Amino acid sequence: MRREPKRRAKPASGKSKITPAAKPAYGRVAAKPAYGRVALVGIGLIGSSMARAIGRGRLAGHVACWSRTAETRAAARRLQICDSVHDRLVDAVKGADLVVLCAPLSANAGIAKTIGPALKSGATLSDVGSVKEAVVRDVAPHLPEGVHFVPGHPVAGTEHSGPEAGFAELFEGRWCILTPPKGTNRAAVERLAKFWRAMGSKIELMDPAHHDRVLAITSHLPHLLAYTIVATVTDLEDHLTREARDKGYVIDRGEVVKFSAGGFRDFTRIAASDPVMWRDVFLNNREAVLEMLGRFSEDLTALQRAIRWGEGEKLEALFRRTREIRRGIIEAGQAGTFKATEEKKK
Numbered sequence: 211m212r213r214e215p216k217r218r219a220k221p222a223s224g225k226s227k228i229t230p231a232a233k234p235a236y237g238r239v240a241a242k243p244a245y246g247r248v249a250l251v252g253i254g255l256i257g258s259s260m261a262r263a264i265g266r267g268r269l270a271g272h273v274a275c276w277s278r279t280a281e282t283r284a285a286a287r288r289l290q291i292c293d294s295v296h297d298r299l300v301d302a303v304k305g306a307d308l309v310v311l312c313a314p315l316s317a318n319a320g321i322a323k324t325i326g327p328a329l330k331s332g333a334t335l336s337d338v339g340s341v342k343e344a345v346v347r348d349v350a351p352h353l354p355e356g357v358h359f360v361p362g363h364p365v366a367g368t369e370h371s372g373p374e375a376g377f378a379e380l381f382e383g384r385w386c387i388l389t390p391p392k393g394t395n396r397a398a399v400e401r402l403a404k405f406w407r408a409m410g411s412k413i414e415l416m417d418p419a420h421h422d423r424v425l426a427i428t429s430h431l432p433h434l435l436a437y438t439i440v441a442t443v444t445d446l447e448d449h450l451t452r453e454a455r456d457k458g459y460v461i462d463r464g465e466v467v468k469f470s471a472g473g474f475r476d477f478t479r480i481a482a483s484d485p486v487m488w489r490d491v492f493l494n495n496r497e498a499v500l501e502m503l504g505r506f507s508e509d510l511t512a513l514q515r516a517i518r519w520g521e522g523e524k525l526e527a528l529f530r531r532t533r534e535i536r537r538g539i540i541e542a543g544q545a546g547t548f549k550a551t552e553e554k555k556k
């Protein structure tokens with residue numbers, strides 16, 4: 211069984227505002243559901259993983275969901291991961307004690323505008339978006355008085371999408387960052403934190419702008435690099451193939467796939483992530499990503515120079531430092547899994 215870390219969850223400025231759980235509650239059935247009715251707006255990878263984790267721990271009296279297309283709603287019905295699947299958005303959120311927006315960031319403003327008038331007084335509205343300032347900007351203006359707004363971001367995911375891709379264990383041992391605006395009802399924040407802990411997450415409180423800068427470097431920039439590398443390599447392959455053909459060689463097209471185990475394939479996994487979700491992340495966290503990209507370019511130029519001038523010691527020192535960082539990530543239980551061998555095809 212994993213332990214809750216000793217460190218207390220801290221907001222970006224000032225003292226811890228929520229109490230750490232004495233023991234992790236996930237994997238056990240809750241004595242009392244955290245919420246009566248939970249509505250999941252969007253039932254893709256994250257929404258369906260929540261539905262499964264809530265069902266497993268019996269963390270809600272009723273789980274309602276809505277999805278934009280009839281196809282995804284049919285999949286949710288088939289999978290039986292929610293108590294009710296609604297064709298109309300307002301029907302899903304009506305009477306809910308907790309509503310969680312699990313759709314792409316660009317859909318939030320429209321959804322909030324539609325559901326705002328239907329939200330119950332005293333309900334909590336949260337989300338799972340990967341950028342937080344934009345969520346506050348898009349959602350807060352549509353919420354009526356008496357609704358507690360506690361944005362959230364589970365730092366957990368895969369490159370897959372849709373309700374079939376979800377699984378109950380997705381959040382286990384992963385951080386969930388809550389970014390409540392100043393003055394948010396403390397009990398509402400505590401209750402949501404407890405709910406996420408019961409799904410296996412560890413909780414951190416942050417200011418939205420701080421969240422966006424931290425995630426720009428730890429998540430958004432690595433995705434941008436993966437998208438770029440995969441595109442550059444495939445363009446290069448086209449170029450090399452044409453060049454070889456012009457010289458009269460017969461070359462085997464498809465070397466990218468053939469030799470991809472040499473490091474490239476880890477990038478291809480990340481670069482397979484959902485195009486709409488990542489388009490929204492970059493458009494909604496523009497400034498922080500551009501800032502981190504600037505810093506990264508400077509470091510890359512320094513590395514380029516070290517290679518050009520044959521500065522082996524500099525390269526080795528950097529690579530030793532980064533290897534230590536990887537070891538720290540493994541020790542912190544945040545490394546995930548990596549298999550060097552292939553799964554056998556069924």
Ligand code: NAP
Nearest residue numbers: 252253254255256278279282313317339340367368371372
């Ligand atoms: P997903 O698997 O693609 O599911 C998206 C859900 O949103 C589906 O129910 C989809 O409905 C609905 N949707 C799509 N476009 C919509 C629109 N224009 N209006 C209303 N609903 C729409 O996505 P996901 O990976 O769960 O991501 C959902 C949210 O979680 C995103 O905000 C993302 O930033 C955040 N997040 C993702 C990850 C990750 O690794 N994937 C990790 C942490 C946080 P239909 O299928 O019916 O179109």
